[in-house]
Amino acid sequence: MDIINLILFLAIGALVGWLSGIIMKGRGFGLIGNIIVGILGSILGGLIFGFLGITTGGLLGAIIMATIGAVVLLYAISILKKA
DSSP: OOHHHHHHHHHHHHHHHHHHHHHHTSSOOOHHHHHHHHHHHHHHHHHHHHHHTOOOOHHHHHHHHHHHHHHHHHHHHHHHHHO
């Protein structure tokens, strides 16, 4: 992975974390928090979409998949916090 791919990966993670924060709580989590949520959401979204047999193409598909994964992640965390 070269430096351009790393920067793009972190930027998409921050974008996805920010989007999921807006969807779930109405605000973001700060730059580092957004990147972490975005990366974990990307992994979870990939697992969910792979399990369902759905493939995404291109940058927009990856952002949508990662956002859905991040929203599911934040929803699961909110349920665990209440328990």
